[in-house]
Structure formats: structure tokens, C-alpha cells
Amino acid sequence: xxxxxxxxxxxxxxxxxxxxxxxxxxxxxxxxxxxxxxxxxxxxxxxxxxxxxxxxxxxxxxxxxxxxxxxxxxxxxxxxxxxxxxxxxxxxxxxxxxxxxxxxxxxxxxxxxxxxxxxxxxxxxxxxxxxxxxxxxxxxxxxxxxxxxxxx
Ligand SMILES: N[C@@H](CCC(=O)N[C@@H](CS)C(=O)NCC(=O)O)C(=O)O
Numbered sequence: 001x002x003x004x005x006x007x008x009x010x011x012x013x014x015x016x017x018x019x020x021x022x023x024x025x026x027x028x029x030x031x032x033x034x035x036x037x038x039x040x041x042x043x044x045x046x047x048x049x050x051x052x053x054x055x056x057x058x059x060x061x062x063x064x065x066x067x068x069x070x071x072x073x074x075x076x077x078x079x080x081x082x083x084x085x086x087x088x089x090x091x092x093x094x095x096x097x098x099x100x101x102x103x104x105x106x107x108x109x110x111x112x113x114x115x116x117x118x119x120x121x122x123x124x125x126x127x128x129x130x131x132x133x134x135x136x137x138x139x140x141x142x143x144x145x146x147x148x149x150x151x152x
Contacts, residue, residue: 008054
């Protein structure tokens with residue numbers, strides 16, 4: 001059965017499109033366009049999930065939300081085992097760390113940066129801390145040779 005992905009432009013849904021391509025799966029895109037003024041998702045997404053957020057997929061009668069959960073589900077259900085390190089290995093620990101790092105850590109300064117940009121000068125006192133956090137998180141994500149040797 002074809003997987004349906006509810007895709008919102010400029011969103012985390014891009015992660016799921018990438019994975020669907022990596023796994024060579026058949027899928028259908030239901031496009032949802034951000035409002036040109038508010039940049040928010042259209043109300044139609046509320047018909048798919050109560051939070052009205054993307055990504056959401058439909059597969060085999062199931063509706064699945066939350067990008068990290070969708071990634072794990074697709075790998076487990078649709079032959080993505082080669083992308084998931086074996087449990088109990090160092091590589092699997094790194095996999096878990098970065099699976100949660102995306103939403104649990106790095107997204108906080110990214111979103112603070114986006115939202116405070118709308119406040120203009122009122123947000124100026126917050127910028128040094130937000131910038132420092134953005135820099136440290138992105139530097140951390142860069143592949144460091146010694147770290148890679150230990151992990152992969
Ligand atoms: N933690 C969720 C976040 C979902 C989320 O916030 N999606 C954003 C796009 S990246 C969205 O739909 N925003 C539209 C809105 O809030 O109106 C995930 O990883 O799927």
C-alpha cells in the first residue's frame with residue numbers, strides 16, 4: 001500500500017521525504033502550504049492531526065506523527081534496518097543520541113532564533129545566548145575526526 005505523507009513546505013517533513021527516497025518506497029505527497037503572511041500551517045492539517053503540524057504519514061490504515069517516530073517506524077517496518085545500528089553497540093548509542101538531539105536539543109535555539117527575530121530590538125538581550133547556543137550546537141554536529149573514529 002502506498003504511504004501518504006502530509007508535507008508542509010519548509011518544514012521537518014523534508015526529513016521524511018529524504019528517508020522515503022533512501023528506502024526507495026512508493027509514496028504519495030499531500031501538499032499543505034504555509035500561509036503567506038503568518039507562515040503557519042493551513043487548517044487542513046488539523047483534519048489529519050489535532051496539532052495541525054507536519055510531518056504526518058498514513059501507512060496501512062495507521063496515522064503516525066512526530067518526525068523522529070516516523071523515521072524509526074519507517075526503518076523498522078519498511079526494510080530500513082541497514083540504517084539502524086545494532087542494539088548494544090557504540091554506534092547504536094550515537095544513533096539514539098542524534099535521533100533525540102534533533103528535537104530535544106538543537107531545535108530549541110533554532111526556534112528561539114526564529115521567534116525572537118520577529119521581536120526586533122526587544123529581543124536584543126537574548127541574542128548573545130541564542131547565537132552562542134546555535135554556534136555550539138552546529139559546531140558539535142560537524143563531523144570531528146576523532147569522534148567519528150570512536151563512533152563509526
Ligand atoms: N516535534 C515535531 C514538530 C512538528 C512541527 O512543529 N512541525 C512544524 C513544521 S517544521 C509545523 O507543522 N508548523 C506549522 C505550524 O505550527 O503552524 C516533529 O518533529 O514532527
